[in-house]
Amino acid sequence: MLMPLALALLAETAGGGPRLAVRPGPPDFDPQETICKYDRESGSRLTRRKVCRTAAQWEEERRIERGNLVRHQFNGAQ
Numbered sequence: 001m002l003m004p005l006a007l008a009l010l011a012e013t014a015g016g017g018p019r020l021a022v023r024p025g026p027p028d029f030d031p032q033e034t035i036c037k038y039d040r041e042s043g044s045r046l047t048r049r050k051v052c053r054t055a056a057q058w059e060e061e062r063r064i065e066r067g068n069l070v071r072h073q074f075n076g077a078q
Contacts, residue, residue: 030055033054035052035054035055037050
């Protein structure tokens with residue numbers, strides 16, 4: 001079950017250069033909309049930094065992180 005999913009993700013990430021994969025969202029979804037999130041600094045409970053990116057960039061980051069997680073689970077911790 002996990003093998004076909006992992007192979008599909010690897011095949012998707014192996015082809016060509018970077019691609020922006022934007023999931024279809026609500027009708028008012030704008031991939032160029034700027035979205036800001038606050039990220040906690042490591043080692044501090046109080047320090048936060050503001051990170052602003054477009055909706056398409058956030059989606060691409062989420063897709064890459066998910067692929068890395070699946071790849072790590074498939075290959076095991078090394």
